[in-house]
Amino acid sequence: MQVSDGLRRYLQDLKNAKLIVIKVIYFFFLAAMVLPWPHFTIHQRELGISTYYTGVIGTALSVVSIFLPFWATLLGDKIGNFKVPMSITTALAGVNILLFTVVPLAHPTTTTTGHNITATGYNISATVATTEHNLTINSSMLMPIMEPDPERLNITFWSYLILRTSYGALTGIGFTLYDGAVMAYVQNQGVDYGFQRAWGTLAALCFSYAGGLIVEHTGHFYILFYVCGGLHVTTAAFMMLLELNFKLPTQSLTKEIISHLYNPKVVIFLCAMLLAGVVMGYLETFIYRYLGSLGGSPLLLSLTVAVVAPLNFFLTLASSFLVNLLGHAALISLGLFVISFRMFVYSMLVNPWWALPLEMLDALCSGLLTNVAIMYCTVLFSSKSITSSRGIISALNFGLGQLLGNLVGTEIREVMGDRATLQVFGGAAFVSAVLYGAAYLFITRQSLFTHSSTQGSNSPTETTNNHGTDNKSFEDTIEMEPSDSGTTENTREVL
Template sequence: MENCNEKRPVVAAELQTQKETTEESTKSTERNIFKIESDLLIYKLFYFGFGGAIGCVFPFLSVYYKQLGFSPNQIGIISGVRPLIGFMSGPLWGSIADRCRIRKMMMLISTFGWLTFLMGIGFVPPAATTDKNCQLELVFVNSTLGLHNTSSGKDALSSVYKKLSTSEQNKLLEDRGWMFVDSQLIRVFGMVIALVILGEIVQSPLSALSDSGCIEHIGMENVDKYGFQRCWASFGFGLLSLVVGAVINKTRTPVEVCGISVTFSDYHVAFYFFAGCMIIVIISAFMFSFPHEKAAKADNKPKPNIKHTFKLFMTPHYCSWLVCMFVMGMCNGVIWAFLYWHMENLGASQLLIGLSSVVNNIAEIITFFVIFPLIKKVGVMPFMILGILGYIARFCVFAFINNPWFILPVEVLQGFTFAGVWCVLTVYFCNAVPMEMLGTLQGIIHGVYWGLGSGTGSMIGGILVEELGAKNTFWVFAGVSGFNLITFSIVQILAKKPEASKYEELVD
C-alpha cells in the first residue's frame, strides 16, 4: 500500500508535466498562427505570389484550350506532357542544385523561364473560325447519336442542335475543333505544346527548391511552421482564381458558328494577372537564403552524394509510399485537367469555377494550420487514409451530380486530399534524409506527385473522357482510388520501415 501511495505523486507529477507540455504546444501553435515572424515573411510572400500565379491561369487552362479548339484527347496530351517533363527534369535539376550547391541560382533561372514561356502560351494567335465544316460535323453527329437527318446547308447543323437534349448538346460542344480552320488549328496545337515542354523544363525545380529552402531555414525541429508558410500559397491561389474567374466571366461573348451560338471568353486577362503575381515571386526569390548550403561551402565540406536519396526509395516500405503518391497524383491530374471542363459542360459560369477554387483552398488553408499538431498526436497513416478516402468521395460526387453547384460542398475534401497528404509526405520523407539532400528529395516528391502521377492521370483521363465521357471517367478513378487504399494499407502492415542508421549521408 505504501509503495502505491509513493507512486501516486510521481504519476500525478508526470501527468501534470504532460498537461503543461500539451498546453505549451497549443499556445505555441496559436502564437505561430497569428504572429508574422519577420524572418519568415519572405516565404509567406513567395508562396502567396506562387500560389496566386498558379490560381490565375491553371484552373482555366483546360477551358482555354477547349476554346482554342483542342479535343479532350489533345488537352489530355498537353496536360500530361507538362508534368511528365517535370518528372524527368525536376529531380535532375534538384540533384544538380544539391550537388553543385547552386539552389538559389537554379531557383531564379526557373522563375524567369516560367514567366517567359507561360506568357507565350497565353498569347498564341488562335485559329480562325469557319462554317466550312458544318456539313461534315452534321454527318458525325448523325453517326454518333444514331440520327438520320439528311438536311444540308449552313443552318442544317443548327436545326439538329436545337432538337438535341442538353446532354447531347454538351457532347457536341465537348470538341470544338470543327469550328476552326484545320491547318491553323494544327499550327496552334504545335505551338502550344512546344511552349508547354520548354516552359516545364525550366520551371520544374521551382516549387521543390522553394520548399527545400523554407524547410532548411526553419529546421526540422520547427517543421510545424512549414504549414503556416505553405498555406499562403493556398490563400493566393484561392483569392486570385476567384478574382480572375469573376473578371473573365465579364468578358463572355456569344459567337455564332454554323448557326450555333457558342460562348467565348477573353483569357488574356488570366495571363496579365499571372505576370503581376510573378513579379512578387521574382522579388521574394532574390531574398531566399540556403543557410546549410552556405555553411557547407564555407567549411569546404565534401559534396553530397545523391545516391543516398534514391537508395531510400528502393526499400519496399518507402517504395509503397512512392507508388501511393503516384496514384494520388494521377487522381489529382484528372481533377485538374477535367473537373472545370466537366463543370462548364454542366452549365457552370467562370465565377462558379472560381468559387470552387476558393472553397477547396479555404479547406487547404485550415488544414495547413492544424495538421502538424495532429500529426504529432495520431501519426501520419490516418491522414494518408483520409486523403485517399477523400478522392473516392470526390470522384463519386463528380460522377453522380448534374448540378454544378453541388460540387462546391465536396471540394472541402481538398483539405484532406492535398494539404493533409502533402504535409504528411513532407514530414515523413524530410525526416529520412539530411538537409543537404532536401533539393533532391523535394525534386523526387514533386516529380512523382505533380509530374509522373499528374501527367499520367491527365493523359489517361483525356483518353477516357473522349471515349467514355467525363462522368464515367470519374467512376473509373473512384475505383482506382479504392484499390490504392487497399494495397497501400496491406503493404504498410507487411513491410517494416528501415532503420535510419542504414541511410547515413554518403559523401565523396
C-alpha cells in the same frame, strides 16, 4: 502537442522577422499559380482545341514534369545555395505566360454584316443585339457551330503545347526548388512547414476567385495572363532575399538517395504518391471541361478553387498537430480514401454547382496530402538529400503519376465516357488507400518484432523534426547530427 502550445508557436512564428520573406514568397508564388490554373482547359476550348488534344497537352506536361523538376532538385542539392537559378526560373515563367496572349484561334476569322456572320466560307445566321454604335454577339452560341479550320488548328495546338509545357516546366522547377529550400529550413532551423505554407493557401483563396472575375468581366484571358506574369516576376525578386548559405553542397548525392530506398517505408510512401498522382492527374486535367459540359460557368470554375482554400488554410496550419495526432501514414491513407469518394460522387453529378462541396474535400486529398507528404520527407530523408526528395515526390506524383493518369484516362474516356472513367479511377484510389495502409501496418509490426533489440543498427532509419514522428512528440526524440566542422549541433533548433 496541445492546441494552446500550437497557438503559442504560431504566434511566435508570426513575430519572427527572418521568416517573413518565406511567407511572402509562398503568397505571391501560389497566387501566380492558382490564378490561371482552372482556366487553362477553358482557354483551350475557346481557342478551338478539342478535349482529346487537351488530354495530349496534359500528357506532354506530365512527361516534362517527370524529369525537369527532379533534375533541378538534384542540381540544387549539388549546388547548395541555389536561390539564383531558382529566381531566374521563376522570372522566366512570368515571361512565358505572357506568350499565351498571342496564340492564334483555331476557328476561322469572322466578319459581320448586319445580322449575317461569315466565317471564311461558313455562312452562319444568328440573333444579335445591335445599337447605333456597337454590335453584341453571344459567342457561346456561335462556338458550337464554327468548326476549327484544320490548318489553323495545327498551328494553335502546337503553339499551345509548347507554351503550356514550358510554363509547366518552369513553374514546376521554381516551386519544387522553393519547397526544397523551405524543407531545408525545416531540418536546419526547426521551422514549421505548415505555418509557412498556409500563406500560399491564403493566396489561393484570394486569387482563384479573382481569376474568374477577371475572365467574366473582361470577356477574355489577356488580363489574367498579364497579372499572372507580374506575380511571377515579383516572386522572383523576393527569392533573392532568401538566406540559403547554410545549405552546403552534397558530394555523393546518388549514394545518399539510394541508401534511403533500403527503408521499406520510403518505398511504399513513394508508391502511394505515384498512385495518388495517377488518379489526381486525370481529375485535374478533365474536371473543368467536365463541369463545363454540365453547364458550369467561368465563375463556378474559379469558385471550385476558392471554396477549398479556407479549409485548406486551417488544415495547413494544423498539419503538424494532425501528424502528431494520427501519423503520416494514416493521413496519406485518408487522403486516398477521400479522392475515391470525390471521384464516385463526381460521376453522378447533374447540377455542376454541387461540385463546390466536393471541391472543399480537396483540402484533405490534395492540400493536406501534399503537405503531409512533404513533411514526411523531412522525416524519411537526410538533410543532404532533402531538396532531391522534393524532386522525387514531384516526379512521381505530378510527373509520372499524372502522365499515366492522362494516358490511361484519355483512352478510357474515349471508350467509356466521363462518368464511367471517374468511377474507374475512384475504384483505383480506394484500392490504393487499402493497400498502403495494410503495407504500412505490416512493415511497422515486422520492424517492431524484428528490430526490437537492434535499435542501434546502421540501416537507414526515420529521423525526427519539429513535426514529430508518427504519434510521438518531437521533444522526446531530438536527433543530433555531426556538422561539417566535426562538432555536434542540434538540427532542430527553432529560430
